[in-house]
Amino acid sequence: MLRAQAGDRGAFAVLFERYEKPIYNFLRRLGMIPAEAEEGTQEVFLKLWGRRAQYKPGGPFRVYLYRIARNHRIGQLRRPPMDSRRWLASRQGQGAVADPAEAVSLGELGGKVHDLLGELPEGIREPFILRWMQQLPHAEVARITGLTARQAEDRAAAGFERLASRLRPAAGRKA
Amino acid sequence: MTDACRRFRLALADGPLSDPHPTTCGACRQALEDAVRVRAALAALGEESPSPVLRRRVMEGVRHERASSWPRLLWLVPAAAAAALLLFFLVPGSGKAPPRSPGPAVPGPAPDVAVEATGPAPASPVPAVPLPSLDLPPIPAPVPTPAPQEPELVEGPHPPEPSGSEPPLRPSPPAETPVEPARTPEGPAFPPSPSLLASFEGTALASLTLGEPLQGPPGGLGSLAGRVVLIQFWNPDCAASVAQVPALAALDRRTKGQPCRLLAVFVGPGCARERVLEICEAGGLQCSVLAGGQIPGAALGWPASIVYGPAGQELFRGCLEEAAKVAEKAAQDAPRIWTGSTPYERLQGLARQIEKGFNPGQAAQALRRRLRATDPLERGEAARLLEALELHAAARREQAEALKTMDPDGALAALKELASDFSGDEIGTRLSAEARRQAADPALRAFRKALAEVDDLQRRLEALPSCKIHKQRGERRAQVACEGCRSLNEEVLAGLRKALKDLARRAKGTPAGDRARRLADSW
Numbered sequence: 001m002l003r004a005q006a007g008d009r010g011a012f013a014v015l016f017e018r019y020e021k022p023i024y025n026f027l028r029r030l031g032m033i034p035a036e037a038e039e040g041t042q043e044v045f046l047k048l049w050g051r052r053a054q055y056k057p058g059g060p061f062r063v064y065l066y067r068i069a070r071n072h073r074i075g076q077l078r079r080p081p082m083d084s085r086r087w088l089a090s091r092q093g094q095g096a097v098a099d100p101a102e103a104v105s106l107g108e109l110g111g112k113v114h115d116l117l118g119e120l121p122e123g124i125r126e127p128f129i130l131r132w133m134q135q136l137p138h139a140e141v142a143r144i145t146g147l148t149a150r151q152a153e154d155r156a157a158a159g160f161e162r163l164a165s166r167l168r169p170a171a172g173r174k175a
Numbered sequence: 176m177t178d179a180c181r182r183f184r185l186a187l188a189d190g191p192l193s194d195p196h197p198t199t200c201g202a203c204r205q206a207l208e209d210a211v212r213v214r215a216a217l218a219a220l221g222e223e224s225p226s227p228v229l230r231r232r233v234m235e236g237v238r239h240e241r242a243s244s245w246p247r248l249l250w251l252v253p254a255a256a257a258a259a260l261l262l263f264f265l266v267p268g269s270g271k272a273p274p275r276s277p278g279p280a281v282p283g284p285a286p287d288v289a290v291e292a293t294g295p296a297p298a299s300p301v302p303a304v305p306l307p308s309l310d311l312p313p314i315p316a317p318v319p320t321p322a323p324q325e326p327e328l329v330e331g332p333h334p335p336e337p338s339g340s341e342p343p344l345r346p347s348p349p350a351e352t353p354v355e356p357a358r359t360p361e362g363p364a365f366p367p368s369p370s371l372l373a374s375f376e377g378t379a380l381a382s383l384t385l386g387e388p389l390q391g392p393p394g395g396l397g398s399l400a401g402r403v404v405l406i407q408f409w410n411p412d413c414a415a416s417v418a419q420v421p422a423l424a425a426l427d428r429r430t431k432g433q434p435c436r437l438l439a440v441f442v443g444p445g446c447a448r449e450r451v452l453e454i455c456e457a458g459g460l461q462c463s464v465l466a467g468g469q470i471p472g473a474a475l476g477w478p479a480s481i482v483y484g485p486a487g488q489e490l491f492r493g494c495l496e497e498a499a500k501v502a503e504k505a506a507q508d509a510p511r512i513w514t515g516s517t518p519y520e521r522l523q524g525l526a527r528q529i530e531k532g533f534n535p536g537q538a539a540q541a542l543r544r545r546l547r548a549t550d551p552l553e554r555g556e557a558a559r560l561l562e563a564l565e566l567h568a569a570a571r572r573e574q575a576e577a578l579k580t581m582d583p584d585g586a587l588a589a590l591k592e593l594a595s596d597f598s599g600d601e602i603g604t605r606l607s608a609e610a611r612r613q614a615a616d617p618a619l620r621a622f623r624k625a626l627a628e629v630d631d632l633q634r635r636l637e638a639l640p641s642c643k644i645h646k647q648r649g650e651r652r653a654q655v656a657c658e659g660c661r662s663l664n665e666e667v668l669a670g671l672r673k674a675l676k677d678l679a680r681r682a683k684g685t686p687a688g689d690r691a692r693r694l695a696d697s698w
Contacts, residue, residue: 009237016233024225038225045233110219132188133217153185160187164209167216 001061005052016045022134023069029129030073031118044069066144116166120159127152128159389448390455390464403435404483405502411451416478419495420458426499427462435506437462587613
């Protein structure tokens with residue numbers, strides 16, 4: 001990042017190569033449709049480049065990057081109007097798999113997990129996704145989400161509990 | 176829960192554990208089983224990949240991004256501070272801490288990483304077209320014009336640098352080639368160009384640095400490979416330059432379809448982009464117009480022209496009339512080079528096959544083999560075709576993705592953008608024809624109409640009065656419980672289903688039609 005900060009586009013390309021997929025998947029799992037997630041990823045990296053002068057080394061770079069992605073997501077949530085594509089997607093339930101082709105490609109289990117993730121409250125979903133899907137340590141999850149380490153641990157655990165309880169076989173599921 | 180249990184559960188997300196703790200703790204054993212199940216479920220979601228054109232879009236945005244806007248905005252800092260102070264003293268209670276920026280997260284200490292605020296709009300990804308000052312020391316400074324909109328035209332051709340050498344008005348010897356290969360600060364127009372640059376290393380064309388496009392496709396050195404290139408230097412404030420624009424346009428029209436590429440490089444750092452485009456439009460000039468750039472070699476006044484041969488060698492520099500003759504003659508000779516020798520014949524055949532839907536993987540493989548050829552011309556042409564093939568494939572994917580996300584306009588825009596990337600080329604002509612066909616395609620028109628209908632129904636849903644739910648976020652509107660909304664939802668759904676079925680019938684056999692049918696069936 002320090003090289004990119006100095007204006008090295010090659011270094012920036014390496015950063016993009018490394019974090020493009022994680023950021024895209026992070027935005028997707030937060031409920032964005034593919035086109036939005038792609039646009040979001042583009043915004044995140046262009047913002048990273050545009051404001052590279054403001055980057056201060058001292059913490060892990062990915063925390064900085066995920067914070068930008070998270071801020072983008074929050075900005076997107078605040079945007080009131082919704083175009084017909086997104087509305088069509090939302091017709092089948094919030095965060096549900098809207099595209100039948102996508103549902104087929106995800107398979108039954110994938111589709112179910114997708115829906116379950118969509119049902120998690122926002123405050124739990126983020127730490128859970130960062131911890132369980134992006135495999136970030138609790139300390140980094142806390143810094144990205146602005147929580148204390150303990151809060152991040154508890155929320156990721158709560159997300160895990162909710163998902164696990166829904167995935168248990170019917171006989172073993174708690175009442 | 177003991178400390179050991181907590182430690183164990185916190186580490187569950189990290190993967191298989193060697194901790195023996197669950198052997199002695201039933202609850203943790205259960206948690207471990209759950210973790211295995213959750214991990215398997217999350218793995219079923221898989222890792223998705225964004226479309227390959229994302230990289231191109233981002234890197235293009237990065238390339239076109241201006242230098243940091245901070246220095247230009249520094250004056251805002253004292254102004255903002257003064258405004259804040261004023262507000263502090265004038266508005267009662269404004270000295271209190273501002274409310275925390277809203278977001279899904281609960282309050283917690285702000286991290287010590289430098290992060291931008293969530294509020295402001297992101298930096299625009301649309302790259303502004305910079306107007307760099309031309310880095311051509313031997314060229315005389317432009318005539319100072321107080322008002323760029325209505326510049327005063329200067330009579331006659333502009334004189335060259337008094338102390339510099341006269342521009343040679345005769346064909347330059349091809350042996351005089353600059354040492355510096357093409358290494359622009361901005362990089363080549365498209366990333367995979369090292370092989371292409373290598374194929375031209377040492378030639379005059381390779382030491383050419385192209386400026387930013389004001390009009391027409393950027394092209395890059397890849398689009399110049401194996402062609403006769405005529406570069407015209409001109410200045411919109413110079414009467415003689417402006418007078419030559421119609422002649423340039425005529426030459427551009429004459430050389431269409433020939434292996435000849437015309438570039439107009441405008442040199443006038445003080446001139447407005449609009450003025451340049453106005454002149455081009457008035458003169459009917461449709462070729463690429465670049466702002467700035469770097470041409471090595473002798474001093475040039477404007478208007479002046481340089482002609483490069485298909486092998487990258489400089490053929491001529493001087494006045495336009497002579498340059499046009501040289502370029503046209505060279506272009507007439509060029510087809511013999513292209514079709515007479517077997518490598519070019521093969522490559523052209525390959526290009527035609529690519530355009531006809533030839534297996535792209537196989538074509539790319541064949542072209543990569545050509546990159547190892549000893550003949551620099553063959554290498555250059557192979558690189559150009561490979562570049563075209565890659566861009567073509569990427570744009571196809573982008574178009575398919577746009578259609579998949581029910582965005583026929585986006586798909587058409589992607590196709591048009593691609594066609595403009597290759598304008599003047601055979602691929603570009605074909606793509607333009609396809610874009611025209613798609614624009615007039617009744618199925619896609621119907622698809623657009625259906626989408627407009629959806630928008631209309633959505634607007635009606637939003638306009639329903641006296642329902643608190645409507646003040647909530649858009650996603651929730653689909654799940655409202657009030658009577659009025661529910662009935663409208665039904666109405667909207669019925670309308671949509673009908674519109675989509677109609678679309679599926681009319682657009683049968685196209686991706687849009689298939690998608691409409693699937694959506695209609697799924698409801």
